[in-house]
Amino acid sequence: MQVVTGKSVLNGIAIGKIKVYKAPKLEISESLIEDTEGELKRFDSARERAIEQQNALYEKALIDAGEDSAEVFSVHAMMLEDDDLLDATNEIIRSQRHTAEYAVKVAFDNQAKVFAEMEDPYMRERAADIYDIEQAVLSNLFGINTDVLQGTEPCILAARDLTPSETVRLDKSLLLGIITKEGSLNSHTAILARSMGIPALVQCRDACEDWDGMDAIIDGYNSCVYIEPTEDLAKSLRKRKDKDTKQRALLQELKGKSNTTIDGRTIQVYANIGGPSDIGLVQQNDAGGVGLFRSEFVYLNARDYPTEEEQFNAYRLAVETLAPKQVIIRTCDIGADKQVEYMNMVKEENPALGVRAIRICLSRKDFFKTQLRALLRASAYGNLGIMFPMIISRRELRECKEILAECAEELQKQGMKIGSYAIGVMIETPAAVMIADELAEECDFFSIGTNDLTQYTLAIDRQNAGLDPFLDTHHPAVLREIKMTIDAGHRHGIWVGICGELGADLALTETFLRMGIDELSVNPVSILPLRKIIRGIDLSKAPAERTPEE
Structure with a gap:
């Protein structure tokens, strides 16, 4: 038996024969042509x-x-x-x-x-x-047929690396797992594998082409693959795989149940989505609403500035389909790691600290007003929340609200119908945390963006894989900022949620509940596992570990 380690993309077990994929070698001639x-x-x-x-x-x-x-x-x-x-x-x-x-x-x-x-x-x-x-x-x-990558039998696919195109073309019904020598946990291929629920290992440096046809087991829990495993090990891991399958089936029984702790505390569990096409996932996973609709994908998927009508149709579809559930739409968060050519953004030395999100909107007000008009029109069709990202001052929030009021007045003069809506702020910088009391006086809710809050608090670029050894997502400073934000929001009578990756970190769920969090918004597939954890917590009992502010 051979044991090879890598980095696990998804906790899970995959058992089957390995199919080694080699990208076709293309012989390209340097000869000259006439035609x-x-x-x-x-x-x-x-x-x-x-x-x-x-x-x-x-x-x-x-x-x-x-x-x-x-x-x-x-x-x-x-x-x-x-x-x-x-x-x-x-x-x-x-x-x-x-x-x-x-x-x-x-x-x-x-x-x-x-x-x-x-x-x-x-x-x-x-x-x-x-x-x-x-x-x-x-x-x-x-003239190469790129549709056939893995053969016609179920297999664990091994490759030097897979492009996003190759990953998506794979037949999911035949794909048991993925092993690559290269790649990273943040690569498109890793993200796709995670989204499709396929156990995968990247950076398996010792993977080799000789594995083709061999029996193997990917152990995502221990970040390794066993080649020609012993019978005893195979038997043990089959039991673990069966247990995972049964656990997923049990999670389905949680549909329709409340997110209520043993001692009776109920919180909202919402879904993060990228656009109207994810609405089915919201319904399928029984989310209480949408805590983060990333409207920037409306821009990223367009070849030119999306019109008011195009945006209105996208927002209306989500709000109307999910009504009466709340749908919180974040205004355009382009910039930093998300760029579009037609916006002609100036190249910046440090875009994460540059012109992004609300800074773009407030410096391009016509662009901003197009989105706000579309959002206001969509508010007539359901329960809408409008959320402003990267707010670091009361002045910015007030300016956003003034422009929103201008748009509402224009639409009313045009005879357009507008419904009621909530106004929220993303708390994602230390500055926003420190003035949370002031911001809370100006809005209806807070949603804590833990990805950026962690990045800016720890001074660690979250796009830089080389900094992974220094990144502590449970850093006491970040947890204290979350507690400070919750307390500030509650002092002013507004609810507070989390829409960043930490919301789905089950190791922190009890900590967040003890802090007083009102809502957690997560990837749709994380909703039922999160519900299970919440329903097993008893806040009346002393915590195993102290929360940062206790």
Whole structure:
């Protein structure tokens, strides 16, 4: 038996035979050609086909993994329309008289290297996206069938790495698990595997091609894979897998039950979603509402500024479908790790500390008003909350409310119907925590964005994988800030929730309840496990560990 360690993407057990996937080797000639016009047409045809494929992958990923995970394929489709990339490729064909295959390889590789050398970790990761679309175009030029990756039998797929496109094309019904030599826990492939509920290991450095056809077990709990496991070990892990299956079935029995502790304390458990396509997940997992609708995906999935009507239709669909449940929509949070070309953002040395979220909105008021008008119109169709991100001062919040009031007045003059709505603030900086009492006087609720709050409190770039050893998501400073925010909100009679990743951290659920949190908003698939934990807590008993403020 061989034991190889890696980094676990998802806690779980996968048992089966390994299928080693090798990306096809493409022999690209440097020979010159005479028919440049023909090669230009070949390239354009392959590129158009690649765009169609990326759009199809987007639709598939929506179903398999949700809006957040699918968004990368919309970005890929937009990259394939990039003028600089197209011009560079066409120029190599036209002026240097090279084949379309050679031109794509050189032009796309050069563009990927530009991204790879950037200081911003998010932009560096875009190099992988360039290589992914390069492979898509080359596959079309070579006539390679990219649909067959794993064969026709259930298997654990092993590879050096998998692109997002390759991951989504996998037949989920035949996919038992994934092992890659490279990759990271924050890569698109890891996110997709996690969203699809597939046990996976990345950075399995000792994985090898000789494993093809061997029996294996991925143990996501212990971050390792057993090759040709002993019978006793296989028997033990099968029992663990059966236990996991039964536990998932038991969780389904929690549908329709309340999020109430043993001693009678009830809190709201909401869902975080990326857009209207995730509404089904909200209903399927029995969420009490939507605590975070990430409206930036409306912008990320568009090729130009989305119109008021386009935004209104997206917001109305969510609000109307889920009524009377509350749907809290965060205003545009573009910037930092989320960029769109058509907004022509100025390159910043440190975008996480730059023009992002509400700072963009308040400096581009016409842009902001388009979204606010759409939100106000949608409020007539259900229970809407409007939430402003990255607020660090009372002045900013008041300015947002003034612009919102202007929009409401304009719509009423136009005879448009507006419903009631709540106004909330995301608490995601130490500054917001320190003035939480002042902000609470100006709004109806707080939602704590623990991802950014942790980043800004600990001075750790959450996009930088190299800082993982220094990142403590349970840091006492972060927990104290959460407690301070809850207390400030309650002093002024408003409810307080958490919509960041810590909301789904079951090790902290009791801590948050003892702090007095009113709502937790999490990934839809985390709702029932969270409900189970809540229903097993007895707040009348002394805690095993003291909370930060006790």
